[in-house]
C-alpha cells in the first residue's frame with residue numbers, strides 16, 4: 001500500500017521546548033489512522049505541520065508524494081483539515097458556511113450549489129441547511145465542520161479531536177460517518193486522547209507522548225506484538241474439570257483456570273406476545289437452558305494450535321459452546337507503551 005502521509009524526523013521546537021522529536025510516521029492510503037496521546041503530546045503540532053499551517057524546525061513530511069514545506073498550495077488541495085476549535089461564524093447559515101469554504105478553495109459556483117446539498121446530507125444536516133450556525137448544537141457544529149473539510153474533495157482528512165464534547169450517540173454517528181468516508185476512498189487521520197473512542201474504527205494507530213512516537217502500525221499487529229500470550233476463553237455446558245485436564249497437556253498451553261459459571265448471553269424467548277429479553281437470573285428457571293462453565297487458557301502458540309485445541313475438545317466429547325480469544329483493547333496498549341511522561 002502506498003503511503004498517503006509520511007514524515008521523516010519531523011521535529012518542532014518552541015524556544016527550549018521540543019514539542020516534536022524526530023517523528024517518523026507513515027499512513028497508508030485508505031487507512032483510518034488513530035493518532036493517540038495525552039494532552040501536550042504533540043498531536044496538534046504534527047497535524048498543523050502536515051497541513052502546511054506550521055513550519056517544522058527540522059525534518060520533512062510528504063502527502064501523496066508532495067513535500068509539505070516545498071509545495072504548500074498542493075498540500076492544501078490534497079488535505080482537508082478539521083481544527084479542534086470551530087471558530088466564530090455565527091452570522092452565517094449552514095449552507096453559507098459550506099459555500100464560503102468551498103469558494104475559498106476555488107470550487108466553481110455551479111459545482112458548489114450541487115455539492116452543498118450532498119455534503120449536508122452526508123453529515124445528516126440536510127434539514128438544517130437554512131439554520132444559522134449559531135443555533136446548531138455542538139454535535140451538529142462538529143458535523144458541519146467535518147462537511148467543511150470535504151468542501152474541496154480532498155484525499156486526506158486530518159481531524160483534530162473530532163469526537164471531543166460529543167455525546168455517546170453522536171460519537172457512534174461520527175464513527176459510522178468516518179467509515180463511510182473511508183469507503184468513498186478517503187484516508188483519515190484522527191486524533192484523540194481517549195483510546196476507546198478510536199478502538200472500533202481505526203485500521204492503524206500511532207501513540208505519541210512528549211513529542212515521541214512510541215508505537216505505530218496496524219492495530220492488529222500492535223495488539224499481537226504486545227501480547228506475549230493470548231488468553232482463550234472457553235465455555236462448556238458440562239465436563240469442565242475434564243476439559244481442564246485435557247487442555248493442560250496440549251502444546252503452547254501455559255496455564256488453565258476454571259472460573260465461576262460464565263454469564264449467559266441475553267436470550268430472547270420466542271413465542272410470547274412480545275419477545276422478551278431474559279436476564280441471567282431469569283435464565284435458571286427456563287427449561288432447556290443449562291448454565292455454562294468457563295475455562296481460561298493462557299496460550300503462546302499459533303492459530304493452527306488453537307484450531308487443534310478446539311478439535312481435541314470436541315473429539316473428547318466436551319460440550320463446547322464458546323471458544324474465543326479475549327481481545328485486549330487499545331486502552332491496554334496505551335498503558336503498556338506510555339510511561340506517563342508529560343511536558
Ligand SMILES: Nc1ncnc2c1ncn2[C@@H]1O[C@H](COP(=O)(O)OP(=O)(O)OP(=O)(O)O)[C@@H](O)[C@H]1O
Nearest residue numbers: 014019037038039040041042043044045046193343
Ligand atoms: N505556539 C506555541 N508556542 C509554544 N509552545 C507551544 C505552542 N503550541 C504548542 N506548544 C507546546 O507544544 C507541546 C505540544 O502541544 P500540542 O498542542 O501539539 O499537543 P496536543 O497533543 O495537541 O495536546 P492536546 O491533547 O491538549 O490538544 C505542548 O507542550 C504545548 O504547550
Ligand SMILES: [Mg+2]
Nearest residue numbers: 043044045084
Ligand atoms: Mg491538540
